[in-house]
Amino acid sequence: MSAKFTLPALPYAYNALEPYIDAKTMEIHHTKHHQAYIDKLNAALETHSELQQKTVEELLTDLNSIPEDIRTAVRSHGGGHYNHSLFWTLLGAKPGRPTGELAKAINGAFESFEKFQVEFNTKAAGVFGSGWTWLVSDKGKLSIVPTVLQDNPIMSSPKVTILLGLDVWEHAYYLKYQNKRPEYIEAWWNIINWEEVAKRFA
Numbered sequence: 001m002s003a004k005f006t007l008p009a010l011p012y013a014y015n016a017l018e019p020y021i022d023a024k025t026m027e028i029h030h031t032k033h034h035q036a037y038i039d040k041l042n043a044a045l046e047t048h049s050e051l052q053q054k055t056v057e058e059l060l061t062d063l064n065s066i067p068e069d070i071r072t073a074v075r076s077h078g079g080g081h082y083n084h085s086l087f088w089t090l091l092g093a094k095p096g097r098p099t100g101e102l103a104k105a106i107n108g109a110f111e112s113f114e115k116f117q118v119e120f121n122t123k124a125a126g127v128f129g130s131g132w133t134w135l136v137s138d139k140g141k142l143s144i145v146p147t148v149l150q151d152n153p154i155m156s157s158p159k160v161t162i163l164l165g166l167d168v169w170e171h172a173y174y175l176k177y178q179n180k181r182p183e184y185i186e187a188w189w190n191i192i193n194w195e196e197v198a199k200r201f202a
């Protein structure tokens with residue numbers, strides 16, 4: 001078969017997020033790590049042509065329907081492809097803060113932007129081993145959800161909307177931050193694409 005899923009181009013240059021995320025990390029993360037998830041997802045689907053019509057979101061929101069022999073591969077590598085595709089769009093070089101309805105919803109759920117940050121930081125720092133932390137909207141109700149490995153909240157709650165996500169795998173920060181995950185998380189607040197987050201919320 002031809003490769004069904006392909007690597008999306010980054011909407012900015014590898015060095016666009018400097019100094020918060022270095023160009024080398026971005027390049028390896030995108031061209032090696034993300035590409036590997038795509039290759040392995042395509043390989044898993046090779047023997048199951050009936051699944052090749054589905055989007056990655058359709059695969060992940062209905063994992064129980066995936067044949068057992070490739071379910072773990074679809075969950076891991078499909079999750080990896082989905083999470084990274086999303087992650088790239090949620091980063092940008094324009095520092096800012098949420099505004100409008102999104103800001104209201106954050107203040108409503110967490111009291112203030114600062115308290116939202118504290119809770120997000122705590123959950124992201126607390127992910128044991130490799131995983132992600134997400135800001136999730138369930139019909140406008142916001143919560144912060146950590147996940148392990150390449151899981152995504154839509155796997156267990158297909159109806160939620162992912163607003164924001166942070167990759168806390170070591171490959172996302174090790175070159176620049178080594179074991180200092182909290183410093184990476186702190187830096188990430190400077191490169192969130194809040195316009196994109198607001199679009200997803202609306």
Ligand code: MN3
Binds near residue numbers: 084169
């Ligand atoms: Mn990653």
